Amino acid sequence: MSDIDYKSEIERIKKECGVTVVAHFYQRDEVFEMGDITGDSLELARRCKEETNPWIVFCGVGFMGQSVKIIDPSKRVLMPKIACCAMARMIDASYFDDSVEFMEKHGIKKENILPVTYINSDATIKARVGQMGGLVCTSSNASKIISKALDSGKKILFVPDRCLGQNIAIDMGLKSCVIGDGSNPKDADIICFDGFCSVHQLFTPADVEFYRNRYPDIKIAVHPECDPKVTALADFVGSTSQLIKYIKSLDPEQKVAVGTEYNLVNRLRDKNTYVLSSTKPECPTMNETTLEDLYKTMKSIEDGEPLNEIFVDDNTVKYARVALDRMLDIK
Ligand code: 13P
Numbered sequence: 001m002s003d004i005d006y007k008s009e010i011e012r013i014k015k016e017c018g019v020t021v022v023a024h025f026y027q028r029d030e031v032f033e034m035g036d037i038t039g040d041s042l043e044l045a046r047r048c049k050e051e052t053n054p055w056i057v058f059c060g061v062g063f064m065g066q067s068v069k070i071i072d073p074s075k076r077v078l079m080p081k082i083a084c085c086a087m088a089r090m091i092d093a094s095y096f097d098d099s100v101e102f103m104e105k106h107g108i109k110k111e112n113i114l115p116v117t118y119i120n121s122d123a124t125i126k127a128r129v130g131q132m133g134g135l136v137c138t139s140s141n142a143s144k145i146i147s148k149a150l151d152s153g154k155k156i157l158f159v160p161d162r163c164l165g166q167n168i169a170i171d172m173g174l175k176s177c178v179i180g181d182g183s184n185p186k187d188a189d190i191i192c193f194d195g196f197c198s199v200h201q202l203f204t205p206a207d208v209e210f211y212r213n214r215y216p217d218i219k220i221a222v223h224p225e226c227d228p229k230v231t232a233l234a235d236f237v238g239s240t241s242q243l244i245k246y247i248k249s250l251d252p253e254q255k256v257a258v259g260t261e262y263n264l265v266n267r268l269r270d271k272n273t274y275v276l277s278s279t280k281p282e283c284p285t286m287n288e289t290t291l292e293d294l295y296k297t298m299k300s301i302e303d304g305e306p307l308n309e310i311f312v313d314d315n316t317v318k319y320a321r322v323a324l325d326r327m328l329d330i331k
């Protein structure tokens with residue numbers, strides 16, 4: 001079947017079966033174009049909550065589809081590929097428990113720890129966080145969520161992305177440490193788990209230097225999953241949607257080099273927008289989903305044999321939902 005046939009078939013099944021296709025900005029262009037709802041991870045979670053169609057076909061990574069199911073378990077959520085974000089895989093329930101234990105060993109009682117998990121984590125982590133009174137954040141609301149968390153007067157355990165945790169701390173004038181870096185968590189406000197995004201680690205201070213030397217007036221815009229050494233050199237740091245808004249607000253003659261996933265930057269690319277890396281910064285898992293996969297998933301709904309449906313057990317949903325709802329309640 002050609003791309004055109006896939007596209008028209010997908011549109012037909014959407015209408016006939018009541019399916020909403022959701023796509024993250026990092027998806028391949030041909031998949032992204034099929035999205036009824038597109039956006040960054042916060043926008044997708046909020047908009048899926050309001051969606052009335054019974055079927056959601058989510059083109060993104062595993063934790064995103066899982067979050068939609070947790071927020072509204074009555075929805076039937078399918079993913080053309082249940083591709084797992086590499087960062088989300090860096091922490092499981094036992095690593096989470098070890099992190100709490102590490103803080104306890106340093107004299108911080110469990111009741112004085114408030115965990116915050118980046119949405120890039122498995123449902124089991126969100127459930128642990130919910131059970132301890134904590135909440136979820138995304139890259140676009142992280143400062144707001146951390147401010148709210150700090151109102152509790154507790155130490156913040158931030159998982160799994162050390163870079164996002166460190167970047168928020170710097171932004172808010174707080175002290176952070178990373179578990180395993182040898183420092184005492186008692187001296188920090190935000191204690192970060194040592195996870196990271198391998199895609200956003202590709203951007204280095206040398207890349208910034210290269211572009212600044214080449215075009216002295218260039219702007220540098222990066223995602224907060226980049227290392228603090230890189231964000232410190234940037235003109236703008238923001239989530240995927242915030243980056244798009246920033247780039248669109250610039251004078252068309254203004255050069256800008258962008259440090260985030262390739263598919264998004266490439267979509268925005270014109271003569272003045274550059275990818276801030278000599279290596280192609282593609283997220284392998286986001287790229288797994290093809291137009292053919294999307295078509296096959298749609299067809300499986302029509303055929304009454306849904307493929308790759310997302311299920312989360314009731315106990316996990318119960319607590320993970322608390323953590324997600326606490327985030328969604330903060331406007
Ligand atoms: P956004 O919240 O900006 O969509 O980021 C999700 C993500 O996985 C970035 O790597």
Ligand code: SF4
Pocket residue numbers: 061085086087088120197198199200225261283284285286
């Ligand atoms: Fe996960 Fe990084 Fe891919 Fe985002 S870009 S989905 S954090 S691996």
